[in-house]
Amino acid sequence: MPPSPSPSPSPPHQPRRTPENARKKAYKEQADVSNGRRRREAQLLQLRKSRREDTLSKRRRDDASSPSTEPEPDIGPARPESDPPSSSDPPPLPCAADADSSKLLGIINGLKSENISLQLEATIKIRKILSVDGNSLAEEVITSDVVARLVELLSSKKNPRGPQLQVEAAWALTNITAGPSEHTEVVTNAGAVPKLVKLLESPRSDVREQAMWALGNIAAESQRCRELVIDHGGLVQLLSQFNEHAKVSNLRMATWTLSNLCFGKLPSNSQTKAVLQILQQLLNSIDEKILSDTCWAVSYLCNHGTDEIQMVIESQICYLLVKLLMHSSPKVVTPVILALANVSAADDCQVQFLIDSGILQCLPKLLTRNYQKCIKNQACMTVSNICAGTTAQIQAIIDAKMVPLLIQLSQRGETDIKKEAIWAIANATSGGSPDQIRSLVGDGCIIALCNALVLSDADLLYACLNGLESILKVGEMEKMKDEAGTNPYAVLMEECGGLDKLENLQGFNNDAIFEKTIKLLESYWVEEGSENEAPKEPSPDDT
């Protein structure tokens, strides 16, 4: 299978703002500010095509790569599903089916023999068949019989050539589990998991490495498979691989396998804590591949909920992650910003840790420099989530001089980032104190929010209307200060064409938005000057 030519990655299970909040507010006209957390947290059903990070990738080990020298294909967000077939091992020539079958029969007989040399020879042949993508024999090899035998061979007797046989058998299983789900199922049904876990105790690093590879593929299959590995003690064994004697290649493999196990929720908090302890150490690694997979593991953990996020924070990881935001490789920065974006969707105290870790010094750099779109997008979402926080947190955004940057992003740039920037502005204005709102207005937030009123995204529109409402309320206070005159912010809105856009929103077919629009129009644009007229009853204005 060639690597799929997919566009640049989008986040896994993109966290979302809570529309329930918007709804609640829409129906009960209560204060927008009080429960003003418009963060993305609920994981909504995904209708989109899955991106590469939404599912884990498996890896086949081809013939040329030895686990100790070249185990790692491109780690990181883009994990190709296989390395290109090596030229040193040309695919078997297409031959007559009969010939294939008879050859296969020979191999299987060898496999079943009690002679370790024959076993080894047969196993090597099998894994060679399986190392090549699209080999027509592969389907025939992957039968329960053959797989069961391969699994048996994992626990071969003490014999000088035993470890080699174990490696070869695990290799073959690795390549089977790199295939479709049905193949993986044959392997797990054959009871491979406990035996592979057992191999993690092997004194030989090549055996351990190949076993981890197979387990990594199995863990990538499904949550059920991950639980299977963990239930057989795989996680504990895996964690013990991280010690000062381990070779780099072993560490890389262990980290990758660990990150796959972290993709799903771990069964207990104590396990999560143990994993985090290792991850915290690994974050200091200088090896880019280890670092990248470590960060992926953290980002997966952060995706599981606020409990996990709290544990991440308690294990002192935030500070390290924030430092890694400035790493030179996007393979590191991508999982880091995904992890931090997830933390930013948590509660106020947890968000405060991000701010205390200095994230606001890094985010502007991510937003202004030449980073991939998905990184910028996540960075901007992180900002918008922080903007949905307390007034102190909004102040931190203002103090970091991020508002002009957000305004700029909201006007130009890719639409995804534009929208994130508008979310940020809408959140900050909805929840800001009067002074903060004055400062936000001074930076040009009114125009940015007004320009967004033509979008078709109901949630974002509602957020913008909330932001504008807060601004207009502060405008009323300004008006009172002047003892007379007009709401200066209403005037600004009119001048930038926002009033026209607001009036058009009356045609937007959503009750909550309609009502909010009418409320704004009626509260702030009542008939000019009519407050001076004698009868003060509301006019039965038809229009």
Next chain:
Amino acid sequence: MEVPQETLDKLSTWFLQSLSLDASLRRAAESSLLSAATSPGFPLALLKLSSLPSVDLQIRLASALHFKNLLKSRWAPTSDNPLPDSDKTLIKSLLLPLLLQSPPLIQSQLSEALAIASSHDFPSSWPCLLPDIISSLGTSLSSGDYTSVNSLLSAANSLFLKFRHSFDTQALRLDLKYCLDLFAKPLLETFLNTSNLTTPAADPSVLKPLLECQRLCSEIFHSLNSIELPEFFEDHMREWMEKFRFYLTSTFAPQVETDGTADALRASICENLQLYMEKNEEEFKDYMEGFATAVWGLLMNAAKSPSRDQLAVTAIKFLTTVSTSVHHALFGSPEVLGQICNSVVFPNLRLRDDDEELFENNYVEYIRRDSEGSDTDTLRRTACELLKGLAVNYREQVMGLVSTQVQSMLAAFNTNPAQNWKEKDAAIYLVVALSPKPGATTGYLVDVESFFTSVILPELQGQDPNTVPILKAGALKFFTVFREQIPKPAALSLLPGVIRFLGSESNVVHSYAATCIEKLLLVKDKGPMPGPTARYGAADVDPFVPQMLTGLFNALEMPDSQENPYVMKCIMRVLGVANISVEVATGCISKLASVLAMVCENPKHPLFNHYLFEAIAAVIRRAGERDASVILIFEKTLFPELEKILVKDISEFWSYAFQIFTLLIDLHAPPLSDGYMALFQVILDPSSWKRSGSVPALVRLLQAYLRKMPNELNREGRLGQVLGIFSQLISTPSTEELGFFVLNTVVENLSYEIISPYISNIWGALFSRLQNRRVYKFISPLLIFMSLFLIKYGAGVLVDSINSIQQGLFLMILQQFWISFSTKISGTVEQKLITVATTRLICESPLLLDPAASENWGKLVDSIVQLLTNSDQAGADFEDDADVPETIEYTGSFARLHNAGKKEDDPLKEIHDPKQFFVSSLSRISAQFPGRFGPVIQQFVSPANQTALLQLCGAYNSAIV
């Protein structure tokens, strides 16, 4: 579905009669239908009747309509009289097949009915609907029956519309996923199969339903893609986009091109392109350039038809989006920019023939489009938006192009003004559209000042108000838009010209002239303190007032302008600003009275009528405040008309009439004449209070009477009637505040001797209501009333009169409500009242000065200090404000009680500073009992409030000993 024949016959007869010209027959039939509506199976009978081919089509249609309306009002489970589930189940099983069999007229009613029912029940309570649609769709497609195909698609379309505008929730996504799983594939198949049948040159009768089908597919595409790009659509994007492009770039048989069928499809496609630009920029980017070219090609095609205009609007919007996206460079080269401006933007700025028609035949609509922003979907406006979009990234180039264009339009005009006036009109439009409104920081795309002098001034100074009226209208609009920038002397010198235009025969021109004057009078200057002041005062306006009013009242005589709201609004504004003589005022009132007489015949234009009453009120107040004697003249002129409103029961005007009466009474020197006494009887009649809309106005009127002649109340049992009205008002949440206004006014104006016979009834009504309504909205005005009562009659009377209901009641009220809620009172006057009342309570009432009551005493001190601290932060404490919206409402309503804006209505004028009053009273009472209150305060006042109290004492040099 078995419906007895006799039921069907009966229904047929009723529907036939309901269409009769004979009103009595019609009404009888309608009431029969109404009474039958609740009988079981009624909706099914309607459905059956509407689907019987043997029945007359008129009757079927009436029945279908009735059916639809019934569903609208009763399908929702929350409606007043919801349909029984058994009926609903039957309807759901029958509706789709019946709809498919029906002729188009009936079908459209039944489709709406389907949409109503499905909006509640689909998909979870109507699981077979979509599968049924899909299976019928398959059958109809394979038999090539596009009439059915389109009916089915249009039904499906109505199911999916909700995905476009709803909030993104898990529930919505689950519904959408269900629809996608079932429908995405059949939709694509339908679209592709149909497109294979579409040969551009085919016979129009074949082509038309095919294109209509594709339009529906395209609409459904939009709905299903609104939340995010579904996997299926991403996988099949190429297929969709290729066909979309095919329809944008092919030319079909002339008939479907001219009747709009093809353009409707294309417009829908353009909306999808717009959607993809907004939602899926990245996935869409490979198609963008191709579509930009295709869309641009469409716009270059000069075909002119209403459908093409609509298409052009959506097409230009798509280009605008591209121009502001990261892909703007597509348009960035000077050649492309020039081409877009010259062939897409500028040609669309010119006034079209239908605009001209509108100018002459429907000035209201013309004005709405031309200057009130309802032109968002006109070509002119859309074209200007594209220009602005291009200017975001290519400002200099666009400015250059615009300036050249304006010059060339003006040059064309100058060579032959009579023929080329549309060029000048377009130039004015362009300049107004591109100029940011006053004060904006984005800067101008054109030089406004020189344009004003060279282009606008000559029009405004023209002597004949009737030549090329559209240009006059444009010039007036320009003046209005830039009114703040035009210096005062220049504006005043132009005023006679504007007034002259009031006499133009063109409704648009005299409306614009009126609007221009009206807006000019609202211009404010940000002068030195205290804030902005009106730029044009009475002294500036007075010299022009006679001509203005003559011109304005003359304009009201012109055809179609008898109820011109712009003119009436201007009259209102002028009368509100100018100082007018008694003669002018009486003249105005008689003119306004005759207008009132006219609109009383048939009130149809609420806005005009509102301004009319505003104008009448303005004259009365401004003239009456200066010389109360004119009130008598006004009364004479106005009373007949106002009485007519009451006698003829013109309900629209009731609250206006009461307000005018209120104003007249307020300004009237006592005693009031007999007419007023007769009116008084009317308002004391409980039936007058049944119309909820006029209750606030009635309350104000009642207050005016109470203030003006409190003693009259004591006669003929009137006070009892008033208190009856009070208890009626407080019995419903929507009017309870008004009830308190009545009560407050009574207490403010009457002595205790007069109300003492009623007092136990009053407390009884209030406290029994309180038992069921322990909410801030009720408690707050109750505390205000009690405060007012205490201030007016003394603490002893308050305590004793309450305790006379039930011993110990006052303390209970105090503990449960007064202490905890008084800190939450908002509004300056209200806070002052409660502060002063509480202070007097703790300093005067033996009940509270009793050492046994020290806990209550201390807590009351605590709440006063708390309230005073809160009030310091009012306004600054923004978030709390937002938490309790009732607070804001309440402030407004109490102000209404005291006839807001009139300072003399503060019932505590003698106390300037409630803090000082509190501190000095406390200090005085503590001097009487030295050493007693210190410990109480320490025990019952919170530490923070103790500190605040100390600061207060320091601030006023007082001490608690």
